[in-house]
Amino acid sequence: MRLVVLVDNIVFSKGLVAEHGLSLYGEYRGRRFLFDLGQSRDSFLRNAGVIGLEDIGSIDFVVISHSHYDHTGGLLAVVESLGKATSLYASSRVTRAKYRAAKGSRSYIGIPVELQDRLCDAVTLDLSFRERRVGPGIWVIPSAPDYGYPLSLRSHLLNEDGEVDTFEDEVYLCLEHEEGLVVISGCSHRGIMNIICHVKKVTGIDKVKAVIGGLHIRSFEEGLEVGRYMNDMGIDSVYPMHCTRPAAICGISSVFEGRCEVVGCGGEIVL
Numbered sequence: 001m002r003l004v005v006l007v008d009n010i011v012f013s014k015g016l017v018a019e020h021g022l023s024l025y026g027e028y029r030g031r032r033f034l035f036d037l038g039q040s041r042d043s044f045l046r047n048a049g050v051i052g053l054e055d056i057g058s059i060d061f062v063v064i065s066h067s068h069y070d071h072t073g074g075l076l077a078v079v080e081s082l083g084k085a086t087s088l089y090a091s092s093r094v095t096r097a098k099y100r101a102a103k104g105s106r107s108y109i110g111i112p113v114e115l116q117d118r119l120c121d122a123v124t125l126d127l128s129f130r131e132r133r134v135g136p137g138i139w140v141i142p143s144a145p146d147y148g149y150p151l152s153l154r155s156h157l158l159n160e161d162g163e164v165d166t167f168e169d170e171v172y173l174c175l176e177h178e179e180g181l182v183v184i185s186g187c188s189h190r191g192i193m194n195i196i197c198h199v200k201k202v203t204g205i206d207k208v209k210a211v212i213g214g215l216h217i218r219s220f221e222e223g224l225e226v227g228r229y230m231n232d233m234g235i236d237s238v239y240p241m242h243c244t245r246p247a248a249i250c251g252i253s254s255v256f257e258g259r260c261e262v263v264g265c266g267g268e269i270v271l
């Protein structure tokens with residue numbers, strides 16, 4: 001199993017560009033995939049070229065964790081290269097509006113508007129929004145319920161009705177490894193510990209080997225709490241990205257003792 005960070009808030013490799021967003025390229029059991037697509041077409045294409053991912057048309061499937069602009073902007077690049085042989089897995093609500101409230105007004109932060117009517121023409125779109133295996137050892141799992149752990153919601157992030165978004169349209173990707181599940185999440189708005197509990201229940205696999213992606217926590221105390229939970233659950237390693245603030249990463253690292261690794265654009269994870 002190999003994952004390469006295409007887009008992230010930080011960059012570690014020469015020639016790549018960072019932006020507020022997330023995109024991962026993966027190879028697993030002979031299949032090639034993309035998980036989220038970053039914020040912009042130009043950054044996605046530039047970074048993909050630098051890491052050697054020029055044949056985007058050969059991607060087997062794409063997963064969109066949720067419809068915020070910083071996870072879907074690169075779709076503008078992908079739809080020009082993919083075809084009906086590529087499956088795109090997302091929530092049935094992926095084209096619904098999302099907003100950010102600020103200073104008495106709100107701004108649109110959803111999927112690029114110009115793509116809302118083009119996705120079905122570009123790829124094989126799966127919006128059934130149910131947990132299922134989409135290939136040997138590959139799970140796409142929607143929206144974790146509240147298992148009693150903290151959610152990571154923000155009052156300024158709104159849904160299409162202008163209400164506080166509860167992100168019941170989140171989607172997670174899980175890959176079966178011989179040493180346990182590898183859990184990939186875009187922003188973990190439903191709370192990473194709720195997500196871990198849910199994917200374990202759905203897959204029937206109790207051991208989680210690695211957690212990868214955005215955790216949407218800010219403070220050292222939040223990181224400390226998440227790190228302790230993960231330790232208690234026996235998780236081997238965590239790779240916090242994107243919306244995981246540096247202070248929170250420090251909190252996780254203080255508990256995880258060398259098993260918390262920061263990987264920016266160009267970073268590679270081999271499991």
